[in-house]
Amino acid sequence: MKNILHVKHLFYFLNIAFLGIFLLFFAGCEKTPSGIIDDNSMPPFLSFAQLNRDSLNIDEDSLYVIPLDSGKKFFLTLFATATAHDTDGGNSISFLHYKIFKPNTSASMQSGKLKRTSVANSSATFSDSIVFVVQRTEPGFYQFQFTAEDNKHWISNAFLLSFLVTRRNSTPNIDTVVTPDSIQIPSAGAKFILFTATVSDSDGIGDIANVFFKNLTSSNPTNIPLFDDGLTSEHGDQLAGDGIFSRMLFIDSSNTPGDKEFRFYAKDKSNAIDSLSKFISIHY
Ligand SMILES: [Ca+2]
Numbered sequence: 001m002k003n004i005l006h007v008k009h010l011f012y013f014l015n016i017a018f019l020g021i022f023l024l025f026f027a028g029c030e031k032t033p034s035g036i037i038d039d040n041s042m043p044p045f046l047s048f049a050q051l052n053r054d055s056l057n058i059d060e061d062s063l064y065v066i067p068l069d070s071g072k073k074f075f076l077t078l079f080a081t082a083t084a085h086d087t088d089g090g091n092s093i094s095f096l097h098y099k100i101f102k103p104n105t106s107a108s109m110q111s112g113k114l115k116r117t118s119v120a121n122s123s124a125t126f127s128d129s130i131v132f133v134v135q136r137t138e139p140g141f142y143q144f145q146f147t148a149e150d151n152k153h154w155i156s157n158a159f160l161l162s163f164l165v166t167r168r169n170s171t172p173n174i175d176t177v178v179t180p181d182s183i184q185i186p187s188a189g190a191k192f193i194l195f196t197a198t199v200s201d202s203d204g205i206g207d208i209a210n211v212f213f214k215n216l217t218s219s220n221p222t223n224i225p226l227f228d229d230g231l232t233s234e235h236g237d238q239l240a241g242d243g244i245f246s247r248m249l250f251i252d253s254s255n256t257p258g259d260k261e262f263r264f265y266a267k268d269k270s271n272a273i274d275s276l277s278k279f280i281s282i283h284y
């Protein structure tokens with residue numbers, strides 16, 4: 001009898017506990033959707049963003065540009081302003097984010113936030129100085145992307161601005177070209193001949209766009225590229241990025257003998273060119 005009572009009590013206890021869990025479960029389920037339905041917040045809208053300049057020449061501007069590192073890098077200072085709107089009021093807009101993208105890249109080089117400077121009924125204005133570093137070898141159109149974020153973490157539309165960085169260009173220079181003065185055509189099979197050109201540019205070796213040569217003695221001279229990629233077996237280049245451009249040439253019995261003029265060219269990213277001729281006697 002005593003045991004039966006204990007079992008009975010345990011049964012009631014389990015029933016009550018189950019009912020409690022059941023009620024808690026449904027109460028929890030009801031709360032979540034009503035929470036979402038009650039929240040009528042919308043993402044903020046970014047209507048305006050501006051930089052105080054749309055272009056800068058890093059060699060000619062001393063007000064916004066500070067040269068660093070012997071003029072290979074530059075600190076640029078810009079002033080940005082942006083205005084965002086929100087149906088929950090200007091005070092609900094928490095942050096104004098920016099990202100900077102280098103020319104022709106999709107990876108951001110820098111990001112940050114502007115400071116809130118004023119609030120109206122349904123809008124807020126943010127502004128701040130943006131300081132960033134530009135390399136001499138990376139002129140071009142920088143992209144500035146602005147977005148607003150509200151206190152519910154909604155993110156606004158993105159507002160994009162282009163900013164052009166220019167500079168004076170210095171012409172590249174072919175310092176030396178190393179090839180044999182004469183090449184003997186092999187009687188059978190083929191042999192490889194190494195051509196190298198040492199190239200410089202006071203804007204930085206990264207400003208060199210391409211290095212190539214032409215056989216001007218040929219009836220149809222074509223551009224034959226040299227490489228600074230460190231690919232020893234493919235191009236004979238010992239070290240990537242050292243300004244020494246290399247090329248392995250294939251000589252066999254199909255080559256015609258004679259004194260030939262090979263003209264080497266170095267072209268930078270602004271299309272400035274230097275060239276140098278080398279005469280090679282090809283014989284049996
Ligand atoms: Ca240059």
Ligand SMILES: [Ca+2]
Nearest residue numbers: 228239242244
């Ligand atoms: Ca090299």
